[in-house]
Every structure is written in structure tokens, then in C-alpha cells.
Amino acid sequence: MSNAPLPPGSTIGILGGGQLGRMLAIAAARLGLKTHIYEPGTNPPAGDVAAAVTTASYDNEAALTRFAAAVDVVTFEFENVPASAAAALAAHAPVRPGYRALEVSQDRAKEKSFVESLSIAVAPWRAVGDPNDLKVALAEIGTPSILKTRRLGYDGKGQVRVTDARQAETAWEAIASAPAVLEGFVDFERELSVIGARGLSGEVVCYEPGENVHRDGILHSTAVPGAISRSVREDAVLLAGKILNALDYVGVMGIELFQTSGGLVVNEIAPRVHNSGHWTIEACVIDQFQQHIRAVAGWPLGDGSRHSDAVMTNLIGAEADDWTELAAECAGLHLYGKAETRPGRKMGHVTRISPRG
């Protein structure tokens, strides 16, 4: 497989057609690259800005094969693509980032073991396979703690908080007896994330870490630089480089962190562009979406510098109904073109920039 950069006119295949795919497709178009979206749902937001769309399920091997044969490289906006789909694709086109990153990030237990193997801290945790495991784990980790399914969790779904060891049975039922991990609560000072990228030739570039605020388990806002100290910023970037290199990663990754009195603790890694990196669209010349496209197309990465400070705020559910008021402000307004507004659904975001402090 050649490491030569894909020339303009090449096609990037993207698994998943939501807002991340939409912003990736726009970034690819800026560089003269075409995109082809593969998405099980109809009328995906990314389809409006892509040269081609395949509507098929992630277990349709014939469709996956046709898709991979029609594109020059495959990437994804969504990490929970079945491993079988990734394998079917990899037989026909390079898949970037590769299988190892998917495998690790799809399973909370594997992810935590992997991060620990790099001597990077994660929250105290135990794998839980049955009610008895849960009881033992609760005894060891204590409460409050959170029971999370190992697979397919995002935006606070597939998790339940346990405040008392006697709730073990209810909690186990709440996650439908799925293989899980029990995580101890982390006493953090702030939440932050770092958006890192690694190119095909191994170079690593990070954006400045941002300070995140979550509400109801969903990202509410990211501020850059926020109140993050210089030494914490450096620690976050070094940690990101370690993770990217260990996975021989190609593309952009979002790493969510807790800042504690004892240092940084990894909360979660996402092998894709990340909501907490949306501020880069307005505040950087090369944003996280173009950076990801550059990486998977084998192009050199941008330097990740920002020209402005930024605060990104998500528009969740009905918050996007205020688009007329938001449009009256001279800010970076983004609406994702989703047909239906639902509570808790990410409908758009707005980024407000200010001169670098």
C-alpha cells in the first residue's frame, strides 16, 4: 500500500453520515477531494455535501465491498462500526485510523487496559460480567460509582450511577445485563480534552487543550484556553502523543481528561474528530476536520496553531430553535441539517471567538 498522498480528485469514504461526517465532507471539498458517505439511515446530514451516498447497514458485506472499491481510503465519524465491517472494508481499501484503534475504543475495558499499559492514569475500574462481579466491584471501588456498558455508550447512554451497594441488582437490570465496567468517581478540578492528530508518516500535532463543561452527560461547552495552566496543557499534549504513537494511529483523536490534584486521568478516547474540537473551525486556519482529512489522505498535517481564543457551545434539542436570535449575533453558527429535533440531540453549535489572551 503506497504512502503517497492522495491527489485532488480522489475520494474519501466516510462511515457514518451525521454532523461529524458533514463537517469532514466540507473539509475534504476545500482540498479538492470528493467524499462518499456510507450510512444505514436515510437522508443523513452529511449526504447534502457529499459527492455520493450509499444507504446500507453496517453488516451488508456486499454493500461494504462495493463502497470500499469505489473510494481511495475509508475513514469514519463513528467508532462503533462493527469489527466485521472494518475487516470487509480493509480487504479493498486502506482504513484509517486502523483496526487496532477501533478495537480499543469500542470496548471500555480494552480501552482502560490499553491506557494503563502506557502508564497513564484512568479512573479506578473493574470489568463486570455478571451480578456477582458487580457486587465484588462495588465492594472494592465503593460508591458513588458508575456502571457503564463496555460497548456502544455515548452521550451518557448505556450508563447508570450507583450511589449505594444495595442498588447492584437494579443497576445491572438498567444496563440490560450487558458486559460492563464499574468506574469509580474521579474527584476532578476540571474536565478538559485534547484533540491530537497523527499523520501517515508518524508526525504528531495537537491543538491546544480545551476546558469542557458537561450537562446531563452531554458536552455543553468547550473554552480554549479556558483556565488550564501551561503545565497541564503540556502534560495533556504529551499524553496524547503517547496514545497516538502506541496505536500507530492515523487521523484525529479526541481524548477526554480529568484534571485532578494527582495529575491527569483519561476519561475516554474517541478515534475520530470530536465535539470538543469544533472550535478549531473558527479559531484555526486548519481545523480538526481538515486535519483528519489531511492525515487519512496522507497529506502533511497543519501545525494546529490558533489565531483566536474561542468558546464553543452546543445547541442541544430545542436550543437550535433559537436560530433567528443566534443568527443575529456575529458568531460562528453551525446547524447540522437534521430533519427532526429530539431532546438531547445535537442540532448545531455556535463558536464565539475573541483576540488571543
Add this chain to the structure above:
Amino acid sequence: MSNAPLPPGSTIGILGGGQLGRMLAIAAARLGLKTHIYEPGTNPPAGDVAAAVTTASYDNEAALTRFAAAVDVVTFEFENVPASAAAALAAHAPVRPGYRALEVSQDRAKEKSFVESLSIAVAPWRAVGDPNDLKVALAEIGTPSILKTRRLGYDGKGQVRVTDARQAETAWEAIASAPAVLEGFVDFERELSVIGARGLSGEVVCYEPGENVHRDGILHSTAVPGAISRSVREDAVLLAGKILNALDYVGVMGIELFQTSGGLVVNEIAPRVHNSGHWTIEACVIDQFQQHIRAVAGWPLGDGSRHSDAVMTNLIGAEADDWTELAAECAGLHLYGKAETRPGRKMGHVTRISPRG
């Protein structure tokens, strides 16, 4: 016809599918609006980022009618749409900017008369309908001068320089005996342009004027703020407001100017987003493309402020073949996705920003 803003999910119809249509489509998508491109040529660059494409000629009334019926507003990236097409469209959807702007800008003689009617200077000129007109005009205006067809000229096409009155006949043949204007040369200190916008409710917003350099009749670069003095910047913006208001204009307009010892002289007006406004993508939160979409969709305009200084350089013909070198630089690289490279063809551009001086 209601003046209410078009809600997200609405469709903007765009006549013309080149790079301007492509960047307009991207801007519309950011705001949750869909686009539908109407273009006679196959595989238009804008088609890769649009929800729908109609391939039909500008005199196909049935196709124009179907197109207008399928969209919520019609705009264009190309001002030389036949008046008959604009009329067919206007029967089914609002066309913004409207017929008057098209009529004036499609005909150099009408454009110059219109600008003069606002007490704004243009280069000395005469309408030329036959070889005898040309001889009289050459005697009055002198040489060197430029003979330009009244219609369908852009990027230096449809024009011929006359350095001696004895070349009248050759010049007339060179423009294929088309109705024309003879323009006197303007002794200018610099070329500049102002990108102005007018909203549906009449508000006018301008970006800071940029200093332009042309090579072989094609824009080579735009620098903002360039070496333009504060008073000239103010004059340019006032002049733009006058033109936009006089046309009851809706959308973005590019106005090319000469700065002379006697003040500003209008060279050309373009009733659309303009190459000399591409720098706004990297240097402003709301760029000229989003500004145009906001105007034609009846949304409030952004304030036109820039956070950075900028220099935009076009990539003409084979210059875009250097994409690997250009990609290695952390600059705003744009490639238009054109299938074929031709000498003189605009293939992309690059914008380099720096902190505001």
C-alpha cells in the same frame, strides 16, 4: 412574497456550478440550508457539495421552471445568465439579487451609465456599435485604450488593447464585431476592491477593501488591508453603499476600483461573491459566501469584521500542480475540484493570514 427568513432545511437554488457555487454551497450547509445547483456543464465543482444538481442549459425553460419550483430562493454565481432565464425563474421563486442588478452588470454600457448616474466616476468610455463609432471614440478618448464587448467578458476575455488609432479595424475584428465599449486607460496608483452586502431589509455591510494585483487580466492576489489609506477605505465603502442601495440589491457584490490622484474610479461591478473576497474565509467569522447566503435567505447579515490580516493568491492553471508544496505550509489552501487544468483557469487559491497590523 414574504420577507421572513428561510428556516434551516430550506433550499437555495444556485445558477452556475463553478468554484463560487461550490463555496456558496458549503456556506449554506454550515447554516443548515440545502443547495440545488443548476449548471449546463457536467460534473460541476459545486455538484460535489450540493444536495441536488440539475444539468440543463440556461435557455431550457421547462428545466428552469422545475428548478425554481423545487427551491425556496434562486441566486447565482455567474452574472451572465440570460435575462430570459431570470424571468422564467422569477415567476416561480424569488430571485436575489434581482433582475435590475443582472441587467446592469451584464452590459458594460448600462453599467457605466448607471454608475455615472450616481455621480461616481468611471473610466472615460464610449459605446461602440460599428467600425465608424470606434474611429470616433478613438479620436475622442485617445490611445492607449481598451475595446471590450458589452456582454460576456470576464478574466480579460472579449477585450483587446488599442495602442494606435490605425488598429481600429483589427481591434473590431478581434472582438468579432460585437457591440462594445471603448475605455480609456486610467492612470491609477493601485487597484482595489470592496465586497459589500445588502440584506433583505436594506441593511448594508462591507468588508474592508483589499488591494488587488492583476496579471494578464486575471486577479493574481488580494491583500487586506494592503497599502490602502484610511480615507480611501472609507470612500470605497461609502461608494459601495450607494451602488447597493440604488439597485435595491440583495446579496453580496464585488466592486473593482482604481485609486487615482483624483479619487476612486469604478472599474467593474460583479453582482455576486467575488474572487477578491476569498480572503474572508480565513480572516472573518462570517465570510462573503455565508454573508451572501444570509442575504438571499433573508437572514440578518454578519458585521464584516476581520480578526486577521490576509493575503489571498490565486492558483492559475498549472500553479495548482504544486499542491504538495502548498499543503506542506500551514495556510488556507483551497482546490476547486476541476477535472481539467487549463492555462488561465482558476484552479484554487491560498490565503495566508497574519495578526492584525
